[in-house]
Amino acid sequence: MSAVVVGAGFAGLSAALRLAESGVPVRLLEGSRRLGGRASSFQDPRSGAELDWGPHLFMAANPALRSFLDRAGAGPYLRFPPSLEVSFRDSSAGPPGGGPRLARLAFPRWGGRLGQAAALLRWRGPALATRLGIARGLRGMLAGGEAEGSVADLLDKFGQGEGPRAWFWEPFARAVLNLSLEEGSAALFARVVRESLGAGPGGASLAVPPSPLTPFWADRAGAAIERLGGQVRLGTAARRIVMAEGKVRGLDVGGGKFVEAGAIVSAVPPPALLGLLPGSFRRGAPFRDIGRLKPSPIASAYLWLDGPCPGPSFEALVGEGWHWLFRTCGSGGPVCLLAGGRDSVAALPRGEAEASAREAARRLLPGRRVARALVVRERAATWANGWEEQPFRPAAETPVRGLFLAGDWTATGLPATAEGAVRSGEAAARAALGFLGGGG
Numbered sequence: 187m188s189a190v191v192v193g194a195g196f197a198g199l200s201a202a203l204r205l206a207e208s209g210v211p212v213r214l215l216e217g218s219r220r221l222g223g224r225a226s227s228f229q230d231p232r233s234g235a236e237l238d239w240g241p242h243l244f245m246a247a248n249p250a251l252r253s254f255l256d257r258a259g260a261g262p263y264l265r266f267p268p269s270l271e272v273s274f275r276d277s278s279a280g281p282p283g284g285g286p287r288l289a290r291l292a293f294p295r296w297g298g299r300l301g302q303a304a305a306l307l308r309w310r311g312p313a314l315a316t317r318l319g320i321a322r323g324l325r326g327m328l329a330g331g332e333a334e335g336s337v338a339d340l341l342d343k344f345g346q347g348e349g350p351r352a353w354f355w356e357p358f359a360r361a362v363l364n365l366s367l368e369e370g371s372a373a374l375f376a377r378v379v380r381e382s383l384g385a386g387p388g389g390a391s392l393a394v395p396p397s398p399l400t401p402f403w404a405d406r407a408g409a410a411i412e413r414l415g416g417q418v419r420l421g422t423a424a425r426r427i428v429m430a431e432g433k434v435r436g437l438d439v440g441g442g443k444f445v446e447a448g449a450i451v452s453a454v455p456p457p458a459l460l461g462l463l464p465g466s467f468r469r470g471a472p473f474r475d476i477g478r479l480k481p482s483p484i485a486s487a488y489l490w491l492d493g494p495c496p497g498p499s500f501e502a503l504v505g506e507g508w509h510w511l512f513r514t515c516g517s518g519g520p521v522c523l524l525a526g527g528r529d530s531v532a533a534l535p536r537g538e539a540e541a542s543a544r545e546a547a548r549r550l551l552p553g554r555r556v557a558r559a560l561v562v563r564e565r566a567a568t569w570a571n572g573w574e575e576q577p578f579r580p581a582a583e584t585p586v587r588g589l590f591l592a593g594d595w596t597a598t599g600l601p602a603t604a605e606g607a608v609r610s611g612e613a614a615a616r617a618a619l620g621f622l623g624g625g626g
């Protein structure tokens with residue numbers, strides 16, 4: 187029997203690939219004209235350049251994501267450094283006229299606790315007392331134990347004061363959760379810390395995937411699905427899930443068209459799923475709680491400069507309204523400032539965000555003039571990373587026979603990231619395979 191997957195982000199493409207690999211006839215419906223969802227690219231109308239809705243960072247200890255990218259044929263284009271290396275730019279310090287100071291934190295390849303201690307000792311960023319504090323906090327977090335409430339609660343538990351928060355925990359947690367320390371879930375964050383920094387040498391190593399994102403990973407995944415006999419339909423938005431006797435029958439895709447399905451994997455964000463469900467289902471468990479899940483925005487400010495601006499491919503910004511600086515587009519391309527969180531520049535109107543980005547560029551990139559700025563914002567860049575929202579994330583299986591849920595916001599135990607989305611797609615595909623194998 188056939189399966190239909192709705193939504194072609196990481197969750198939907200990974201679910202469809204797994205189903206196709208298992209020999210299930212699968213159709214993937216994507217409402218927009220491009221594959222990749224939130225991790226996709228668009229054409230800048232003025233320069234014609236392909237830009238991403240926002241630069242991404244992937245972690246070496248993302249096993250589901252890496253396996254998916256390998257199977258899609260994109261793996262060889264993603265290069266991880268042998269160990270974690272992050273450059274921190276401190277706006278509060280630096281030589282006069284020379285711009286803020288840059289301090290590189292590099293974990294040695296031999297990793298382990300000793301490696302982490304050595305890296306922190308060698309780091310020329312924060313004061314020694316701050317680095318020792320970070321080492322203590324890291325030791326405590328890697329030792330395990332309960333992580334409840336917010337990330338701020340967790341940091342209190344390990345005595346992490348202002349310095350360790352500003353230099354290490356805030357950039358790390360914001361990158362992982364896209365929320366403030368007070369809003370973000372301690373349980374999600376602790377799990378990522380353990381799965382990355384606790385995963386031996388190289389586990390926390392970060393790679394910037396090649397830009398533009400759509401051709402890098404999503405088009406390759408779509409092609410892999412089609413090679414296995416699956417169908418990928420762009421510009422086909424599902425309007426309504428059609429059910430009878432508590433079981434899915436297919437999807438209304440508008441224009442009087444109906445797509446029959448033995449099983450449906452919904453891999454769309456929460457509001458889109460609620461729109462697909464008949465009204466009576468929206469009021470029942472687990473769907474009624476989906477409205478309690480909240481989005482958090484990310485803004486990316488592309489800045490075309492009047493000259494080259496050499497430096498690391500990405501930098502964490504300390505004490506700035508913008509959180510990251512990316513140099514991803516090669517020579518002549520723009521640099522990109524990125525900010526995330528409901529309490530951040532990303533929540534400001536576009537004009538204000540652009541003015542803030544231009545102002546930050548003057549400070550961060552002295553001697554360079556911004557020739558052009560383009561701010562793109564994703565209001566719902568991530569979902570459900572808040573500590574209060576965790577009980578409301580639904581599992582892959584639903585009470586509707588044949589309907590399975592995927593998406594970074596479902597109950598993966600991970601934050602809304604590419605890795606979480608792929609794991610959700612895998613879980614939904616597994617559940618759908620079990621259902622179809624059992625005769626549907």
Ligand SMILES: Cc1cc2nc3c(=O)[nH]c(=O)nc-3n(C[C@H](O)[C@H](O)[C@H](O)COP(=O)(O)OP(=O)(O)OC[C@H]3O[C@@H](n4cnc5c(N)ncnc54)[C@H](O)[C@@H]3O)c2cc1C
Binds near residue numbers: 192221240423486
């Ligand atoms: C700017 C930005 C930066 C980010 N940085 C990182 C990062 O560094 N590392 C990281 O791991 N994660 C990052 N993320 C998060 C990551 O991109 C997401 O977690 C992931 O892409 C979500 O995938 P998804 O498949 O769950 O959802 P989506 O990507 O939202 O996919 C859902 C798809 O469903 C489609 N759709 C919706 N309704 C319908 C319908 N009715 N019919 C058919 N199709 C429909 C949408 O068009 C979309 O393509 C970032 C996100 C943003 C926006």
